[in-house]
Amino acid sequence: MKEARGESLGSYATGVFSSRKIARSIGENIAxxxxxxxxxxxxxTICAFRKRHLDDFRALFMHVxxxxxxxxxxxxxxxxxxxxxxxxxxxxxxxMSYGRMIPEKEKFRREISALLLQADHQDAAEDVAYGEDVRxxxxxxxxxxxxxxxxxxxxxxxxxxxxxxxxEEEGLAAAEEGLAEKEEDLAAEVARRQARLATVEAAxxxxxxxxxxx
Numbered sequence: 001m002k003e004a005r006g007e008s009l010g011s012y013a014t015g016v017f018s019s020r021k022i023a024r025s026i027g028e029n030i031a032x033x034x035x036x037x038x039x040x041x042x043x044x045t046i047c048a049f050r051k052r053h054l055d056d057f058r059a060l061f062m063h064v065x066x067x068x069x070x071x072x073x074x075x076x077x078x079x080x081x082x083x084x085x086x087x088x089x090x091x092x093x094x095x096m097s098y099g100r101m102i103p104e105k106e107k108f109r110r111e112i113s114a115l116l117l118q119a120d121h122q123d124a125a126e127d128v129a130y131g132e133d134v135r136x137x138x139x140x141x142x143x144x145x146x147x148x149x150x151x152x153x154x155x156x157x158x159x160x161x162x163x164x165x166x167x168e169e170e171g172l173a174a175a176e177e178g179l180a181e182k183e184e185d186l187a188a189e190v191a192r193r194q195a196r197l198a199t200v201e202a203a204x205x206x207x208x209x210x211x212x213x214x
């Protein structure tokens with residue numbers, strides 16, 4: 001399963017530790033698809049492969065880092081030097097002795113082990129969140145295949161139409177209720193004005209009667 005090693009190494013090297021995200025990237029990212037050799041394993045296969053071959057995988061990861069460094073693709077120091085002494089402009093800070101090389105290799109082994117542990121923790125957390133055999137971004141069952149969509153979409157569309165109709169009816173009922181309230185308010189305002197008019201007319205009639213009496 002060379003492709004399983006390639007896709008995992010490429011993912012960890014770019015900061016992707018979740019097996020679910022790796023599986024998703026293989027379907028969406030050309031670079032990941034090339035690393036997977038055109039295959040599309042699910043997240044359980046990727047996770048199980050890493051756990052089953054953890055020691056070999058750790059050693060391979062270290063080997064890849066060293067090869068990349070040797071090839072000039074990654075720079076973290078000089079891995080080895082010969083014993084010949086030559087006059088040259090060289091920096092002592094950038095040169096690496098054999099004694100310093102061993103701790104550097106151990107440092108990278110620890111970092112690789114930490115990356116693999118992080119991948120384990122990420123997968124374990126997502127297994128709890130989604131379920132071991134669930135990737136987490138699957139389509140609902142009613143949309144999972146063309147047959148299911150053909151069978152389910154009419155009912156879904158009918159349900160949506162019913163919801164739209166119910167919403168329109170609720171809006172119409174609310175509008176009618178609002179209109180009724182406005183009519184009540186208008187009737188109350190008319191009644192108040194009529195009462196005020198009656199009061200004014202009564203006062204005017206009383207005033208005329210007094211004037212006539214005088």
